[in-house]
Amino acid sequence: MSEKPTIYDIAKALNISAATVSRALNNNPKISKATCQLVAETAAKMNYKQNKLALALRSGKSNNIGVIVPRIDSNFFASVIRGIEEELYPHQYNVIICQTHEDEKREIENINTLLNAQVDGILMSISNVSSENDRVIKRVVDKNVPLVFFDRKKNIEGVSSVTINDYDVAYSATQHLIDQGCERIAHITGDKTLEIFQNRFKGYKQAVIDNGLYFEEDYVFQTKSSLESGSLAVKKFLDLKNPPDAIFSSSDFAALGAIQELTARGIKIPEDFCVVGFGNEPFTKFMELSISTVDQCPKEMGKMAANVLIEQMKNSESIKNEKKVVLTTELLIRKSSSRK
Amino acid sequence: MSEKPTIYDIAKALNISAATVSRALNNNPKISKATCQLVAETAAKMNYKQNKLALALRSGKSNNIGVIVPRIDSNFFASVIRGIEEELYPHQYNVIICQTHEDEKREIENINTLLNAQVDGILMSISNVSSENDRVIKRVVDKNVPLVFFDRKKNIEGVSSVTINDYDVAYSATQHLIDQGCERIAHITGDKTLEIFQNRFKGYKQAVIDNGLYFEEDYVFQTKSSLESGSLAVKKFLDLKNPPDAIFSSSDFAALGAIQELTARGIKIPEDFCVVGFGNEPFTKFMELSISTVDQCPKEMGKMAANVLIEQMKNSESIKNEKKVVLTTELLIRKSSSRK
DNA sequence: CTGTTAGCGCCTTCAT
DNA sequence: ATGAAGGCGCTAACAG
Numbered sequence: 001m002s003e004k005p006t007i008y009d010i011a012k013a014l015n016i017s018a019a020t021v022s023r024a025l026n027n028n029p030k031i032s033k034a035t036c037q038l039v040a041e042t043a044a045k046m047n048y049k050q051n052k053l054a055l056a057l058r059s060g061k062s063n064n065i066g067v068i069v070p071r072i073d074s075n076f077f078a079s080v081i082r083g084i085e086e087e088l089y090p091h092q093y094n095v096i097i098c099q100t101h102e103d104e105k106r107e108i109e110n111i112n113t114l115l116n117a118q119v120d121g122i123l124m125s126i127s128n129v130s131s132e133n134d135r136v137i138k139r140v141v142d143k144n145v146p147l148v149f150f151d152r153k154k155n156i157e158g159v160s161s162v163t164i165n166d167y168d169v170a171y172s173a174t175q176h177l178i179d180q181g182c183e184r185i186a187h188i189t190g191d192k193t194l195e196i197f198q199n200r201f202k203g204y205k206q207a208v209i210d211n212g213l214y215f216e217e218d219y220v221f222q223t224k225s226s227l228e229s230g231s232l233a234v235k236k237f238l239d240l241k242n243p244p245d246a247i248f249s250s251s252d253f254a255a256l257g258a259i260q261e262l263t264a265r266g267i268k269i270p271e272d273f274c275v276v277g278f279g280n281e282p283f284t285k286f287m288e289l290s291i292s293t294v295d296q297c298p299k300e301m302g303k304m305a306a307n308v309l310i311e312q313m314k315n316s317e318s319i320k321n322e323k324k325v326v327l328t329t330e331l332l333i334r335k336s337s338s339r340k
Numbered sequence: 341m342s343e344k345p346t347i348y349d350i351a352k353a354l355n356i357s358a359a360t361v362s363r364a365l366n367n368n369p370k371i372s373k374a375t376c377q378l379v380a381e382t383a384a385k386m387n388y389k390q391n392k393l394a395l396a397l398r399s400g401k402s403n404n405i406g407v408i409v410p411r412i413d414s415n416f417f418a419s420v421i422r423g424i425e426e427e428l429y430p431h432q433y434n435v436i437i438c439q440t441h442e443d444e445k446r447e448i449e450n451i452n453t454l455l456n457a458q459v460d461g462i463l464m465s466i467s468n469v470s471s472e473n474d475r476v477i478k479r480v481v482d483k484n485v486p487l488v489f490f491d492r493k494k495n496i497e498g499v500s501s502v503t504i505n506d507y508d509v510a511y512s513a514t515q516h517l518i519d520q521g522c523e524r525i526a527h528i529t530g531d532k533t534l535e536i537f538q539n540r541f542k543g544y545k546q547a548v549i550d551n552g553l554y555f556e557e558d559y560v561f562q563t564k565s566s567l568e569s570g571s572l573a574v575k576k577f578l579d580l581k582n583p584p585d586a587i588f589s590s591s592d593f594a595a596l597g598a599i600q601e602l603t604a605r606g607i608k609i610p611e612d613f614c615v616v617g618f619g620n621e622p623f624t625k626f627m628e629l630s631i632s633t634v635d636q637c638p639k640e641m642g643k644m645a646a647n648v649l650i651e652q653m654k655n656s657e658s659i660k661n662e663k664k665v666v667l668t669t670e671l672l673i674r675k676s677s678s679r680k
Numbered sequence: 681c682t683g684t685t686a687g688c689g690c691c692t693t694c695a696t
Numbered sequence: 697a698t699g700a701a702g703g704c705g706c707t708a709a710c711a712g
Contacts, residue, residue, distance in 0.1 A: 004483060006705055017683045022707055030681055047479065052456045053397045054705035057688050062393060064436070064457075071422065073639075078418040082411065085439055094457060096404070097437050099425055116392045117404075117434060139387070143344065256626060283623035286596060299413075346689055357699045362691055370697060394689035397704050 005046045013042055025050070056118065065309065066114035068098045068107065068124035070152075075281050076298050077125070080150060083302025084123060091310060093120070104128040108136050115139075121146040121309045126154050129193040146312040150305040151296075152194050160312065160323040162305040166196050169294050170203030172331045173248050173276045176292075178211050180339045182246035182274050186219040188233050188254045200250045200278070219244050223254065230257020238265070245273055246337075252277035252284050252293055259289065259336065274337040290334035297329055345386045353382055365390070396458065405649065406454035408438045408447065408464035410492075415621050416638050417465070420490060423642020424463060431650060433460070444468040448476050455479075461486040461649045466494050469533040486652040490645040491636070492534050500652065500663040502645040506536050509634050510543030512671050513588050513616045516632075518551050520679045522586035522614050526559040528573050528594045540590045540618070559584050563594065570597020578605070585613055586677075592617035592624050592633055599629065599676060614677040630674035637669055 007021040014021070016035065024031045024039035042048075056062040065088055069077040085095050096119060098110035107127050114122055122145060126133075134156070140147050141158045149161040177185050187204045190197040201220070208215045218240055223229035233254065237244050249255040255277030259269060267273050269289060277284055277293040284291035308323050315321065347361040354361070356375065364371045364379035382388075396402040405428055409417040425435050436459060438450035447467050454462055462485060466473075474496070480487050481498045493501040517525050527544045530537040541560070548555045558580055563569035573594065577584050589595040595617030599609060607613050609629060617624055617633040624631035648663050655661065 007707095008705080018705090019684080019707075020682055022705095023682085026707085032681060035681085049452065049456050051397075051458060051705050053393060053402060053458045054688090055707080057391075057393045057397050057690095057704090058706050058708090060688075072412070072425070073415070073418040073422040075413070075415070075418075078413040078415075081437070082413040082439065085412070085437065094436050094438070094453065096434050097421070097425065098434070099422065112389065113434065116389050118391060118393045281622075283626045286623045286627065288628040347691095348689080358689090359691080359700075360698055362689095363698085366691085372697060375697080391689050394704090395691080397688090397706095398690050398692090400704075 004051075005048045006051070007048075010039060010042050010046060010048060013046070014038060060118075061120050062118040063092055064094045064096050064117065064119045065306075066096045066098060066110075066117070066119040066122045066124075068100060068110050068114070068122065070102050070125065070127045071099050072097060076151075076279055076296060079298035080125075080302035080305075083299035083304075084306045085302075086299075087303045087306035088310075100127040102127045104130055104133060107133060111136050111140060115143065115145065119145070121148070121313050123148050123150060123305050123309055125150050126152040126194065129154065146309055148305050148309045148312065150301055152196055154195075158322055160308050160321075160325070162301055162308060162325040162327065163196070164296055164301070164327045164329045166199035167203040167206075169329050169331055170200040170248065170250075171207045172203075173278075173292075173294060174204045174207035175211070176331060176333065177246040177248060177274050177276060177337060178207070178213070180246070180270070180274050180337055183213060184216070184219065184242065184244040184246070185213070186221065186233075186237050186244035186247045188230065188247060188249040188251065188258070189220060189222050190225060190250050192222060197250055204248055216242075225251035225253045227253055227257035227260065230254035230259070231261035232257075234258045234261040234265075246275065247273075248276045250278045252279040252281040252291065255291055255293070255336075256283065256287075259291065270335065270337050270339050274339070276331075276337050280332060284332075284334070289336055292334045292337040293332050295330050295332055297327055301327060344391070345388045346391070347388075350379060350382050350386060350388060353386070354378060400458075401460050402458040403433055404436050404457065404459045405433045405646075406436045406438060406450075406457070406459040406462045406464075408440060408450050408454070408462065410442050410465065410467045411439050412437060416491075416619055416636060419638035420465075420642035420645070423639035423644075424646045425642075426639075427643040427646035428650075440467040442467045444470055444473060447473060451476050451480060455483065455485065459485070461488070461653050463488050463490060463645050463649055465490050466492040466534065469494065486649055488645050488649045488652065490641055492536055494535075498662055500648050500661075500665070502641055502648060502665040502667065503536070504636055504641070504667045504669045506539035507543040507546075509669050509671055510540040510588065510590075511547045512543075513618075513632075513634060514544045514547035515551070516671060516673065517586040517588060517614050517616060517677060518547070518553070520586070520610070520614050520677055523553060524556070524559065524582065524584040525553070525586045525588060526561070526573075526577050526584035528570065528587060528589040528591065528598070529560060529562050530565060530590050532562060537590055544588055556582075565591035565593045567593055567597035567600065570594035570599070571601035572597075574598045574601040574605075586615065587613075588616045590618045592619040592621040592631065595631055595633070595676075596623065596627075599631065610675065610677050610679050614679070616671075616677050620672060624672075624674070629676055632674045632677040633672050635670050635672055637667055641667060 007018045010021045011018040024036045100107040153161040221233040280293045280295040284293045347358045350361045351358040364376045440447040489501040561573040620633045620635040624633045
């Protein structure tokens with residue numbers, strides 16, 4: 001009783017064929033009500049469970065979706081995955097998670113693993129931009145495995161994407177700082193090969209220029225998303241002849257690091273210096289000095305990405321209806337940039 | 341070229357049998373070096389990828405591990421999963437994530453889904469304690485599918501678990517509060533049907549008693565892990581004739597809510613009131629008034645759970661070597677409870 | 681309505 | 697050193 005029964009076991013017990021059992025289990029209308037019920041009962045009694053593996057091999061559909069993210073232990077990606085899972089669950093899809101740890105080799109391995117596992121589709125947030133990468137990704141497209149990027153995307157023909165309005169919201173954030181009376185806005189950015197950081201930078205720069213302020217290369221600091229990076233950035237900024245009086249950071253962590261460094265130096269926020277972060281990490285709201293930031297609506301992003309993927313999986317083979325969804329996000333104005 | 345080639349395609353191209361191709365691909369020593377290499381080259385050229393699904397069906401091993409958690413978008417579970425994934429990755433296992441949202445029905449569905457998907461093992465953190473649940477979990481054991489609980493466990497024969505020393509660390513936390521001079525220690529607890537909360541409560545209670553303090557039922561407030569719960573608890577506590585002067589909370593979120601409510605009422609922390617949370621959520625460290633808490637070392641927990649599972653999967657069929665690992669955690673003393 | 685057959689892609693005896 | 701055959705569990709023709 002402890003071994004896993006198959007439809008053959010049920011068939012044998014009932015003296016009917018496996019095909020009939022299969023049909024009955026799938027509620028095929030051609031099967032008499034009587035057998036249908038009999039099969040159902042016996043199946044329940046024997047504790048039969050369909051082997052999805054066999055079904056997958058036969059049908060060519062595994063009902064598994066692969067998700068590739070840089071890391072899972074970040075509030076943003078975890079929330080995106082939650083959204084993905086919530087959307088996929090009613091459709092009977094399972095989610096296989098892969099982390100790249102921002103490692104290019106790992107990213108390629110992940111893609112191959114998922115392809116080997118015969119996933120029906122892949123959702124991914126790019127870690128690295130490289131030609132080797134490009135090749136593997138194109139292979140996914142060639143194999144007709146639906147692929148959707150979210151947040152960190154790449155422009156590849158036939159691949160849909162779900163992102164936020166990075167440019168616009170960066171522009172708004174910068175404009176907001178200027179509206180607060182700040183005149184020398186600095187910017188902390190990330191890996192410049194990634195579109196998201198490029199766009200945030202562009203939005204920032206344009207806002208500065210549009211307001212007739214001086215755009216200063218030294219006001220832009222590229223670094224990782226961490227507290228140390230933020231404090232490092234501040235150190236560098238304050239060493240300038242004409243130091244900035246505000247920072248728009250592409251990372252909440254860097255923003256917090258910056259705030260800590262500024263506070264340590266006795267600089268008052270928001271009176272003397274304003275800061276806006278990015279990502280709406282939980283701590284930004286909880287701080288005594290709450291941090292203004294941009295909500296990336298990760299859950300919605302995950303849901304949307306899953307939706308686009310589902311759509312694409314339905315219309316397989318069909319027209320490559322490349323879809324570029326851009327979600328509108330909100331600038332959350334909090335104490336770190338509110339001079340009233 | 342875009343269709344997925346099989347070993348038969350390679351065989352045909354090389355005018356040899358599929359069996360030989362299979363053997364060559366698996367580096368079977370009985371295959372001549374020449375064919376071996378030839379096959380490897382052709383496979384590469386044709387961009388052949390092994391179909392893990394077929395392999396899984398044949399071998400009965402899917403190389404997938406199921407992970408069931410209440411939710412993924414919590415720092416704790418996300419970090420555990422990261423640990424799990426890091427440990428499983430070198431062993432070629434993939435991770436399938438399922439969320440229960442604390443819903444019993446969903447939890448049962450998840451287990452069944454994973455069983456149907458033929459996972460080689462399951463790692464789970466219990467959401468609900470119910471008899472229906474018990475039955476399904478026992479079925480997992482009956483089917484000889486290795487199962488390991490982490491954090492929120494259940495005592496079921498044949499099931500290993502990885503937890504932390506909840507009792508001890510709760511005792512330490514309470515003792516610490518008493519050492520700070522606090523005399524009326526309150527406790528915010530969670531779902532009492534879960535062992536972790538029971539143990540934290542017991543540790544708290546024992547420490548109170550051991551120190552000759554009065555254990556007061558009204559000092560214990562059961563609620564969910566949220567800011568509101570914390571503030572609610574404080575409201576209730578301060579309405580008491582003899583209100584407490586410290587809180588040991590089983591949740592960082594409740595601890596923060598409590599702190600906010602206390603601060604709003606002008607109560608000085610830690611001078612007038614001390615607070616210790618649980619979980620080491622990122623924000624606890626970042627706050628201006630950093631919050632004392634317990635680090636649950638989630639990543640290590642994930643790694644350990646994965647290790648125990650791997651061990652169990654190796655020695656399948658063998659003796660039910662039920663393993664109960666208890667990790668030692670640290671009390672992190674920060675400002676919210678440091679009177680010096 | 682139901683049984684027979686065949687095949688998804690792979691590996692592994694059993695032959696040779 | 698290699699080929700042929702069979703089966704993992706399931707379903708979809710194709711027959712009745």
